[in-house]
Amino acid sequence: MSGALQSLRYSRSGGLEVLDQLKVPQSKQYTPIKNAEDAWKAVRSMQVRGAPLIAMVSALGLAVEATERAKDPPAEDAAAWLRQKMSYLRTSRPTAVNLSNAMEVLEEVVNSALQSGSHAAQVYEAYVCAAERMLEEDVAANKAIGEAGADAILAAMQACGRGGSKARVLTICNTGSLATAGWGTALGVIRSLHARGRLERAFACETRPYNQGARLTAFEFVEDGIPGTLICDSMAASLMQRFGVDACVVGADRVAANGDTANKIGTYALAVLCRHHGVPFYVTAPLTTLDAKTRSGSDIPIEERPGDELSCLKLNGESHRLAAPGIEVWNPAFDVTPASLITGIATDKGLVPKRCSVPEDYDIAGFLAQPNGKRKKLA
Numbered sequence: 001m002s003g004a005l006q007s008l009r010y011s012r013s014g015g016l017e018v019l020d021q022l023k024v025p026q027s028k029q030y031t032p033i034k035n036a037e038d039a040w041k042a043v044r045s046m047q048v049r050g051a052p053l054i055a056m057v058s059a060l061g062l063a064v065e066a067t068e069r070a071k072d073p074p075a076e077d078a079a080a081w082l083r084q085k086m087s088y089l090r091t092s093r094p095t096a097v098n099l100s101n102a103m104e105v106l107e108e109v110v111n112s113a114l115q116s117g118s119h120a121a122q123v124y125e126a127y128v129c130a131a132e133r134m135l136e137e138d139v140a141a142n143k144a145i146g147e148a149g150a151d152a153i154l155a156a157m158q159a160c161g162r163g164g165s166k167a168r169v170l171t172i173c174n175t176g177s178l179a180t181a182g183w184g185t186a187l188g189v190i191r192s193l194h195a196r197g198r199l200e201r202a203f204a205c206e207t208r209p210y211n212q213g214a215r216l217t218a219f220e221f222v223e224d225g226i227p228g229t230l231i232c233d234s235m236a237a238s239l240m241q242r243f244g245v246d247a248c249v250v251g252a253d254r255v256a257a258n259g260d261t262a263n264k265i266g267t268y269a270l271a272v273l274c275r276h277h278g279v280p281f282y283v284t285a286p287l288t289t290l291d292a293k294t295r296s297g298s299d300i301p302i303e304e305r306p307g308d309e310l311s312c313l314k315l316n317g318e319s320h321r322l323a324a325p326g327i328e329v330w331n332p333a334f335d336v337t338p339a340s341l342i343t344g345i346a347t348d349k350g351l352v353p354k355r356c357s358v359p360e361d362y363d364i365a366g367f368l369a370q371p372n373g374k375r376k377k378l379a
């Protein structure tokens with residue numbers, strides 16, 4: 001794991017606590033999560049955010065509560081209780097598919113434990129072990145994404161005659177240790193480039209209105225000694241025009257079957273800019289962010305957040321009105337980047353191939369259906 005703050009701390013005996021991201025970087029406070037309701041509230045209020053982390057905190061919050069439950073009732077009662085809590089947890093935030101994918105996997109675990117065991121203890125144990133496995137697997141997945149994304153960026157630089165140079169990379173939102181269990185996805189690619197000595201500089205968009213770039217990504221850069229520069233979102237075009245960037249690398253909250261990708265609001269604008277300036281645009285996503293069941297971007301639910309996140313400046317728990325009182329506000333938290341603008345989707349199992357018949361689309365279902373280890377490497 002990187003030197004940056006841990007987004008969560010968990011052990012079976014010590015329970016779960018999460019870094020309150022509403023207070024970072026002004027203070028570094030951990031909040032205990034004792035049950036599913038605490039987890040739901042932490043996710044909904046953005047104390048924790050980032051697609052993989054939302055899923056993990058939800059799964060582990062329920063694991064903590066399950067660990068405390070009586071172990072002798074019939075297995076059916078335990079399964080029914082877990083199912084009811086899982087459907088509640090799914091409702092906290094709608095766009096990031098990692099949460100519902102995690103709940104689906106955990107529900108299957110509960111169902112098969114029910115078939116093989118007759119006591120609540122067996123069902124709870126199966127659930128808790130599966131939730132703990134998700135946590136363990138996340139950092140390894142991020143490291144693999146980091147390597148795959150770094151390979152892709154360096155190959156693209158090689159192809160355009162900048163093979164020996166260090167990369168200048170642009171990113172948005174926070175996709176690092178604070179959005180995952182550690183290392184990060186898009187920020188993991190930046191970490192991997194830096195670790196290889198191939199990063200000249202990473203540029204972080206501040207990411208209005210919630211400022212995940214300014215508050216969290218900038219914080220991770222500083223903590224880890226990554227050469228980073230903060231820009232406001234509207235400076236990205238000028239950055240490309242005046243100084244040039246080698247690649248833009250972003251995270252994802254949901255990748256639809258054709259590769260259309262929902263990510264933090266402002267991502268689509270960056271992809272359009274990249275197309276204009278001939279800059280490769282990479283999406284990074286663990287397999288848990290791929291959603292073969294959602295046909296295209298127009299089917300992805302886009303979360304709309306309260307207007308005061310835009311009309312007020314919130315800092316360390318305090319809110320200051322910025323916009324004229326009475327003005328109406330539209331505040332979608334995410335946008336959808338069409339697959340046709342995406343150069344590559346780097347996952348923990350390599351690059352998702354483009355569809356042969358529709359080269360501007362990706363074949364997410366085909367990719368997920370391939371047996372492990374047989375997926376294509378990044379081109």
Ligand SMILES: CSC[C@@H](O)[C@@H](O)C(=O)COP(=O)(O)O
Pocket residue numbers: 049050051052096172173174175176179180184185186212250251252253263264265333
């Ligand atoms: C590895 S994090 C990927 C995405 O979840 C990230 O880019 C993002 O959009 C986070 O949005 P947030 O609203 O802060 O949860």
